[in-house]
Amino acid sequence: MSPATPEQEGGQAPPALMPLLRGLEDLKRIRSAQLPGSIAERLFAQAWSALAAGAHPADAARHMVRQALAATVLGDLDADLLGLAGVPEEPAHGIVQATVEAASAPLAPALRAWLLDAPAPVQRGNPPPFVARLAAQPRAGATAPGRGRLILDPPESHAEHCALVAVFGVLLAPTWGARPETVFLAGLAHHFHNALLPDSGFAGEMALGEWLTPVMARATALALDELAPDLRAATEAACRILPDATTPEGRTFHAADTLDRVLQVEAQLRAAGTSMAFVLREMELVHAGPVKPFQDAVLARMGLAA
Template sequence: MKDTAQGITAVPGRLAGLRPLVGELMDLKRVRTPDQPEGLAAHGFRRAWAALVSGVHPDTLALREAALALTGIRLGGIDLDVLSRAGMPHERAVKVLRRGLDAAAEPLDRELRERLHTALAGLPVPGQIQPPAFVERLVRQPRAGPTRANTPRVVLLPAESHADHCYVVAVASVLVSPLFGADPAIPFVAALSHHFFNVVLPDAGDYGDRLLGEDAAPLMARVTEDVLATLPEGLAALVREARKILPHTDSPEARAFHAADAMDRVLEMDAHARAAGFTLRQAMVDLDLIHEGPMQAYENAVLAAAGLIH
C-alpha cells in the first residue's frame, strides 16, 4: 500500500485494535489511592523520572513502565510497594503483577507482550529515590482541554494534569511502537518531556498559545532549556536527542509518538463523554454491579423491593 499519510496507511486496522486498551490507560489518570491522591498516572510519571535521574536506561524503563501501567489497569493501586508493605514476598508480588499484566495485554503484539513480561522480572525493590523538582510542577499543572477562538472554554473536571498526559502518551507510545517498527524508548522519553515548557507556563490551550504569536516559540524553548539544565548532563543529552522527533512524522519513532499523543488527546475527551452519559443500566447489566456471590439473590431481592430493578 502506498504510504500517503506519513506511514499510517499500513496500520489502521491494527491501531484500531489497540484503541480500547489505550482508552483504558485514561483510567490511570483518575484512579486514586490514599498513597497516590493525584492518581496512578501522576505516580507513574514521578516514578519514571526518578528512575531516569537514578541512571536507569530508557530501553529498560520504557518496557518496565508500560508493564506497570498495564498491571495498574487491572489491579488499580495494588502495586509492588503496596504488596510489599502488606507482607508479600517480592517474588510472589511480581507474580501477582504478571497476572495483572497478562489480563490486560492480550491485544498487544506477541513479541511486545513477552518483553513486557520479562520487564517485570527486573523490578527493583521499592525505594525512596526522589524525582526532579520540575515533576511536581507538571503534576499540579492542569491541561486546558480544547480551545478555539471566540468560543467559551469547556472546563472538564476533574482536569487532567500535564503529568497525566505525558505519562499516558509515553506508555501508549510503547504499546503502538511495534505497529510502526519503532524503538519504544525514544518516543517514551520524548513523551515524558514534551511539555517541559508547562513547568512554568500555565496551559492556555491551543488558541491561547496562538495569541502569544511570535513570542511563543522562543518562550517555550527558553523554559524547556531551563528545565533540561536541571537534569544530569548525560540524561539531558539523551532527552534532547529523543525530543528531536517532536516536530515531524518522518521516522517510525516520531510516528509512534504522534499516534499516541493524538489518541490520548481525543480519548481523554471520550472519557469525559462516557462518564457524562453513564447510565444505571450500564452499571447493573453491562458491569454486573451486583455480582455473583452468596449475597446476590438477597441483594437483588432488596433492589427489586426498592424499585431499583425489575
C-alpha cells in the first residue's frame, strides 16, 4: 500500500469539531473586570505556571483544556467565583463539570473520558518571564511580500494564539493518533522567538533572507534559557515536531496552528459582517421574558426591529 499523500492526511480533519473550535476561539475576546487579559492569555500563563512548578505536560494539558471547555459557556465563572457568590461547593463544581461534559460531546470517546475524569489539582508557580512578553506582543495580521498588511483590529497576542493552538492540538490529537501532551507543549512554545522579536509576518520573514533562521534560533534560545533544565529539555523535544507534517504529532500541530490562524480572521470578519436581523432573531439579543413585548415595541417604534 502506498503511503498517504498530504492531501489524504489533511482530509482526515474532523468537521464535527468546528462549532467547538469556533467557541474556543472566542476565549481570545472574553475579559472580566477582576482579572487581567483575556481568558486565552490567562490559560497560557496558567499552563506555563503549572509546567514551571513541575507538572507533567499531560496533567497541565488536561487542566487547561477542561478550563477552556468550561469557559466556552461560563466565561470566567468558575467554581471558586460561584462559591464567593453563594453557591455551595458541590453544586458549583457540578455546574462546571456539566459544562465540560456538554462541550466535550463531539470529542473522540477516549479523549473525552480522559478529560472528564476529575484530575488532581496541579501546583502552580511563577510563570517564566517570556509569558508576559508574549501576552504583550501583538500578532502581525496577514502579510505577504509586495502587499500591504491586513490588520484586523484588535490584534490577538502571541500568548492567545499559542494557547489556542495548544488546546486545539489536544482535541485534534486522536484524529492522527498523536501524543496530545507533545502537541500541547509544542503549541505553547512554537512562538518563543516572538518573546524578543516583534511580529513582522510572512513579508518580514522573507525580507530577512538568510538571517531568518539564525535570528529565530537565537531568539528562541533566549526564551528557553528561562526554563529549568528538565522543562527546557522536554520543550525542545516537543518542538522537534514543528518543521514538517510527516509525523502524527506534526500533522496535529499544523492542523491546530492553521485552524487557529484562519478562525481568528473568520471570527473578526463574521463580527464585522453581522446583520441586525441575525443578532435579534438568531442570537436573541432581546430574549424571551415578561418584558419582551414592550422591548419589541420600543425597537419597532425607534426603527431598530429586524
